[in-house]
Amino acid sequence: MLPTPPVTIRDVAQAAGVHVSTVSRALDPRRRAGVSAEMVELVERTARRLGYRPNRAASALRTGRTHTIGVLVPDMTNPVFPPILQGVEGCAAARGCFVLVANASDPAMAMGVVERMLAQQVDGIVLATAAREDPLVDFITASGLHAVMVNRADESGRLPSVVSDDRLAMKLAVEHVLRTGCRRIAHLAGPQHLPTGAGRLHGFEQALREAGQSAAGVETCESYSREAGRSAMAQLLARVGKRLDAVVCCNDLVALGAYDALRAAGLRIPEDVSVTGHNDMPLVDMVNPPLTTIGLPHRELGWRAAQLLFERLDGTSLSPATVVLRPELVVRASTLALRDAAAMAAPRA
Amino acid sequence: MLPTPPVTIRDVAQAAGVHVSTVSRALDPRRRAGVSAEMVELVERTARRLGYRPNRAASALRTGRTHTIGVLVPDMTNPVFPPILQGVEGCAAARGCFVLVANASDPAMAMGVVERMLAQQVDGIVLATAAREDPLVDFITASGLHAVMVNRADESGRLPSVVSDDRLAMKLAVEHVLRTGCRRIAHLAGPQHLPTGAGRLHGFEQALREAGQSAAGVETCESYSREAGRSAMAQLLARVGKRLDAVVCCNDLVALGAYDALRAAGLRIPEDVSVTGHNDMPLVDMVNPPLTTIGLPHRELGWRAAQLLFERLDGTSLSPATVVLRPELVVRASTLALRDAAAMAAPRA
DNA sequence: TTGAAAGCGCTAACAT
DNA sequence: ATGTTAGCGCTTTCAA
Numbered sequence: 166m167l168p169t170p171p172v173t174i175r176d177v178a179q180a181a182g183v184h185v186s187t188v189s190r191a192l193d194p195r196r197r198a199g200v201s202a203e204m205v206e207l208v209e210r211t212a213r214r215l216g217y218r219p220n221r222a223a224s225a226l227r228t229g230r231t232h233t234i235g236v237l238v239p240d241m242t243n244p245v246f247p248p249i250l251q252g253v254e255g256c257a258a259a260r261g262c263f264v265l266v267a268n269a270s271d272p273a274m275a276m277g278v279v280e281r282m283l284a285q286q287v288d289g290i291v292l293a294t295a296a297r298e299d300p301l302v303d304f305i306t307a308s309g310l311h312a313v314m315v316n317r318a319d320e321s322g323r324l325p326s327v328v329s330d331d332r333l334a335m336k337l338a339v340e341h342v343l344r345t346g347c348r349r350i351a352h353l354a355g356p357q358h359l360p361t362g363a364g365r366l367h368g369f370e371q372a373l374r375e376a377g378q379s380a381a382g383v384e385t386c387e388s389y390s391r392e393a394g395r396s397a398m399a400q401l402l403a404r405v406g407k408r409l410d411a412v413v414c415c416n417d418l419v420a421l422g423a424y425d426a427l428r429a430a431g432l433r434i435p436e437d438v439s440v441t442g443h444n445d446m447p448l449v450d451m452v453n454p455p456l457t458t459i460g461l462p463h464r465e466l467g468w469r470a471a472q473l474l475f476e477r478l479d480g481t482s483l484s485p486a487t488v489v490l491r492p493e494l495v496v497r498a499s500t501l502a503l504r505d506a507a508a509m510a511a512p513r514a
Numbered sequence: 515m516l517p518t519p520p521v522t523i524r525d526v527a528q529a530a531g532v533h534v535s536t537v538s539r540a541l542d543p544r545r546r547a548g549v550s551a552e553m554v555e556l557v558e559r560t561a562r563r564l565g566y567r568p569n570r571a572a573s574a575l576r577t578g579r580t581h582t583i584g585v586l587v588p589d590m591t592n593p594v595f596p597p598i599l600q601g602v603e604g605c606a607a608a609r610g611c612f613v614l615v616a617n618a619s620d621p622a623m624a625m626g627v628v629e630r631m632l633a634q635q636v637d638g639i640v641l642a643t644a645a646r647e648d649p650l651v652d653f654i655t656a657s658g659l660h661a662v663m664v665n666r667a668d669e670s671g672r673l674p675s676v677v678s679d680d681r682l683a684m685k686l687a688v689e690h691v692l693r694t695g696c697r698r699i700a701h702l703a704g705p706q707h708l709p710t711g712a713g714r715l716h717g718f719e720q721a722l723r724e725a726g727q728s729a730a731g732v733e734t735c736e737s738y739s740r741e742a743g744r745s746a747m748a749q750l751l752a753r754v755g756k757r758l759d760a761v762v763c764c765n766d767l768v769a770l771g772a773y774d775a776l777r778a779a780g781l782r783i784p785e786d787v788s789v790t791g792h793n794d795m796p797l798v799d800m801v802n803p804p805l806t807t808i809g810l811p812h813r814e815l816g817w818r819a820a821q822l823l824f825e826r827l828d829g830t831s832l833s834p835a836t837v838v839l840r841p842e843l844v845v846r847a848s849t850l851a852l853r854d855a856a857a858m859a860a861p862r863a
Numbered sequence: 864t865t866g867a868a869a870g871c872g873c874t875a876a877c878a879t
Numbered sequence: 880a881t882g883t884t885a886g887c888g889c890t891t892t893c894a895a
Contacts, residue, residue: 169658173872184882189874196874201880222574222635223872226887231571233614233634241600244796247590254590254617258627263634265582266615268603278607285582285612286571309518421800447593448795451770453802522888533866538890545890550864572888575871866895871888878883 172217181211188212192219225286234474235265235282235290237275243389244446245463246293249315252467253291260475262288272298283308289474291315291467292324297360311477315470317360318487325477327470327488331361334459334492335368338413338441339376341457341494345501347410347439349381353397353423355389355415365415365443381409386419394422402430409438411500417442417449417458420499424452439500455497462490521566530560537561541568574635583823584614584631584639586624592738593795594812595642598664601816602640609824611637621647632657638823640664640816641673646709660826664819666709667836674826676819676837680710683808683841684717687762687790688725690806690843694850696759696788698730702746702772704738704764714764714792730758735768743771751779758787760849766791766798766807769848773801788849804846811839 174192178185183204190196191208200208211217225231236253238246254264265287269275275294279301282290289311294301297320305312306323314326342350352369355362366383373380384401386393394414401412407430414420420442424434432438434454442449442458449456469488476482523541527534532553539545540557549557560566574580585602587595603613614636618624624643628650631639638660643650646669654661655672663675691699701718704711715732722729733750735742743763750761756779763769769791773783781787783803791798791807798805818837825831 171872174874175872185872186874186883187881190881193874199880204880218629218633220575220635220872221633222571222580223887224874225571226569226575226889227872227874229887241596241603242796244593247596250615251590251617254615258616261630263614263616263630265612266599266603267607267612268600280567281610281612284567284570286569421797446797447591448770448797448801451773452797452800520888523890524888534888535867535890536865539865542890548864553864569888572871573890575873576888576890578871864895867893869890869892871890873887874885876883876885879881 171220172215173220174217177208177212177215177217180215181207183208229286230288231286232262233265233285233287234262234471235267235279235285235287236293237267237269237278237290238293239268239270241266241268245316245444245461248463249293249467249470252464252469253315253471254467255464256468256471256475262475269294272301275301276304279305279308279310283310288478289313291470291474293467293470297358311474313470313474313477315466320360322486325473325486325488327466327473327490329461329466329492330489331364331492332368332371334443334461335365335413336372336375337492337494338443338457338459339369339372341496342411342413342439342441342500343376343378345439345503347501348378349405349408349410350378351382351384351401351405351409351412352380353394353401353412353414353419354383354385355419356387357385359389362415369413381405386415389416389418391418391422391425394419395425396422398423398426399429402426407432407437411439411441413441415443417444417446417456420456420458421449421452424499435499435501441500445495450497454499457497457500458495459492460495461492466490520569521564522569523566525564526557526561526566529564530556532557578635579637580635581611582614582634582636583611583820584616584628584634584636585642586616586618586627586639587642588617588619590615590617594665594793594810597812598642598816598819601813601818602664602820603816604813605817605820605824611824618643621650624650625653628654628657628659632659637827638662640819640823642816642819646707660823662819662823662826664815669709671835674822674835674837676815676822676839678810678815678841679838680713680841681717681720683792683810684714684762685721685724686841686843687792687806687808688718688721690845691760691762691788691790691849692725692727694788694852696850697727698754698757698759699727700731700733700750700754700758700761701729702743702750702761702763702768703732703734704768705736706734708738711764718762730754735764735771738765738767740767740771740774743768744774745771747772747775748778751775756781756786760788760790762790764792766793766795766805769805769807770798770801773848784848784850790849794844799846803848806846806849807844808841809844810841815839 178188191205267278292314318326354366382405384397386397442456445458445460527537540549540554616627641663667675703715731754733746735746791805794807794809
């Protein structure tokens with residue numbers, strides 16, 4: 166395999182007997198207008214014949230656009246991110262753009278990655294990082310880089326974002342367990358420094374309030390993990406005893422941790438306590454019992470974020486700065502079908 | 515936010531009172547040798563002061579290297595790929611390189627993506643696509659693009675690859691169920707057009723042969739899905755009846771499908787039939803019963819693939835063309851601890 | 864050790 | 880509708 170020198174626009178021009186600029190125009194759909202049909206035809210045929218492939222690096226240098234966007238995720242192995250990434254990638258690919266993916270588990274690291282992405286001349290960036298990183302947002306706005314956040318809102322309001330409606334999600338979960346006759350309802354909340362953690366707690370409280378109820382207990386998890394869920398649930402049980410009808414969890418993994426702690430305490434799910442999760446991770450329909458949870462449009466979240474970004478890049482920013490997508494309740498066996506007739510008649514407040 | 519014109523190497527040169535080429539040299543670790551220490555110091559200080567950020571598009575045009583590698587995955591939401599991707603990304607990031615990720619669910623699509631990546635001037639490519647795509651490999655070798663395959667070997671032997679040892683994996687699974695007293699052992703095989711499907715079937719048969727046994731039955735799944743596993747298992751039961759001690763599956767999802775079909779037939783896991791999976795997907799430790807499976811070093815698979823690629827790019831290709839990593843048996847409750855003493859004493863052949 | 868100059872492949876004024 | 884020209888920011892000979 167001898168390294169064939171790549172075919173340039175000049176080779177095409179020469180072979181077609183025209184000038185390079187003509188080739189450049191004929192090959193660009195957006196400027197093809199000012200070129201005769203035969204010329205376009207001739208140039209395209211010649212280009213194809215020679216196996217010409219436009220050099221994006223050269224075009225990037227000239228135009229300042231790389232047709233590349235960056236995506237920052239905290240942890241790709243967290244199952245919420247692949248579908249988001251897929252959405253972003255799908256939208257980008259549909260426009261002939263590529264996606265530069267980088268892991269950035271902490272804010273300091275994220276800053277370095279953005280710095281490198283800036284050097285790489287990305288056209289824009291999608292932030293799927295979970296923490297509230299004001300310095301990062303400061304840095305990005307100062308740099309002038311186009312950015313969109315996904316899966317969390319920018320509290321400072323400087324960056325557009327695409328999120329799921331956490332309030333509505335909690336309302337769906339709370340109303341569901343209320344409907345099945347549960348009255349003593351607790352919440353295992355996510356880390357309060359994460360927007361989803363704070364938002365879902367708030368939504369939980371509001372939903373209960375609207376129903377004229379109050380929380381049977383709230384425990385905060387240290388992270389979105391099964392272990393954190395287990396120990397939070399254990400603490401909750403230690404505090405409120407077994408006087409509990411349902412536990413609404415901030416996250417599926419936390420809910421599975423709650424399973425562990427509830428069982429360790431000799432409680433059955435859902436006969437004694439109903440449990441709900443959040444995210445509808447793969448396989449939560451396979452655990453025992455299958456988990457009632459909140460399904461999020463992760464793929465669409467990613468797609469819309471990319472779309473929002475491209476609209477900014479094109480200067481046709483018609484969409485609102487914050488897009489809120491609707492989550493949906495996915496009922497499975499971890500919540501009771503109906504607690505019992507007596508409970509429905511005289512709910513235990 | 516007024517769009518500040520970016521600081522170029524020229525600005526740095528001017529501010530430092532030196533020539534651009536000096537700046538270029540001083541800023542490149544590999545050529546810093548031929549520059550005086552004070553000069554390096556001066557240039558670096560000036561660059562930092564002005565907030566200089568090298569423009570990779572310009573350097574790419576000049577050197578032909580973008581510091582970017584492409585990764586092709588068939589489906590990011592399949593949980594085997596995120597850790598592979600993470601490994602690739604980690605290795606790339608450690609070298610200051612970025613990863614362009616693209617989904618390519620079918621070979622035709624993959625070809626188009628590679629074409630675009632070539633235009634994007636990626637330095638190389640990691641193929642994590644599952645199908646045997648000879649035309650793709652032809653195309654890539656013809657284009658002269660550096661490429662490495664991960665998670666499947668290149669049967670034509672033209673591309674280096676990093677894979678898990680499927681034979682060993684099956685041997686581990688088969689020997690495990692044999693050890694627990696199972697004798698009538700069947701296999702739910704993956705699609706035979708996929709290398710993993712064919713390889714694991716082969717490994718299964720070989721492992722049984724080595725143990726002096728023969729398969730109680732083999733059924734091929736149409737895909738690596740739960741539904742495919744369910745119907746394959748149903749067919750297997752229809753053929754061999756309930757005369758089965760264990761089912762070794764090509765994949766965790768298929769194993770979960772087998773759960774469904776076994777239960778529908780009134781069989782208990784593992785009391786009546788032991789089941790093993792492959793991949794150790796997240797949450798398979800949470801299903802009922804927790805799945806005995808084969809754990810793969812997915813992250814390392816990705817990391818090594820990237821490493822192999824970079825060695826090729828650097829011309830320091832010391833590693834072998836095919837790297838085979840070791841899978842490990844993860845024993846959980848879906849396989850019997852011990853079938854029974856009688857069985858051990860007089861195994862049912 | 865540093866400076867000068869050329870040019871990577873492409874696009875976009877401007878000129879015809 | 881096509882050709883001419885300059886130059887994007889950087890690296891790399893070559894010369895001093």
